[in-house]
Amino acid sequence: MIQNRIEILNGDITALGVDAIVNAANNSLLGGGGVDGAIHRAAGSELLEECKTIGGCPTGEARITRSYNLPAQWVVHTVGPIWYDGTQNEEEMLAACYRNSLALAKEHGIQTIAFPAISTGVYRFPMERATNIAIRETVQFLQKNNQIAKVILVCYGDRAFKIYREALKNILSEIL
Ligand code: ADP
Secondary structure, eight states: OGGGTEEEEESOGGGOOSSEEEEEEOTTOSOOSHHHHHHHHHHOHHHHHHHHTTTOOOTTOEEEEEOTTSSSSEEEEEEOOOOSSSOSSHHHHHHHHHHHHHHHHHHTTOOEEEEOOTTSSTTOOOHHHHHHHHHHHHHHHHHHOSSOOEEEEEESSHHHHHHHHHHHHHHHHHHO
């Protein structure tokens, strides 16, 4: 059942012992602030060394690395769009981040994966819109693919947590 395969959690994604955590990276893949900085700090400098060998990542795409000192096994790095005004293909690019990250996870036999709220920090994507995209893409992927057992959508703070729970309830009630 789909509703048992999506979980919403309020907390620090770097602490999760899942198969993969997703990083909201930038095009360079060489680290940054926010969740990216937290992941690199927790993983240790070997993560940056591996990222340097990748040569960057276009917006909407995803790349995978090992996770070094993190409790998770893998890090999927995806680059969310910077929000301008909604006319620059921002929604489609954010959706692509979720789809491409999940597809890459599937290719690597990953069964449990945790996402942060991609683009909703420094990249200023409105939280409600981003949340709806995150949940819809996750649900659609899980409906088509049985290999991934659980997707954890990680919020950082009570405001995001409330928005995510409300959106999940609404989207599940539409489809179930
Ligand atoms: P972006 O540049 O894609 O906007 P940010 O890292 O600035 O990326 O923010 C993305 C989201 O990650 C924000 O909602 C922020 O609150 C959240 N976040 C920041 N640190 C963590 C963390 N340690 N665990 C989970 N989420 C986090």
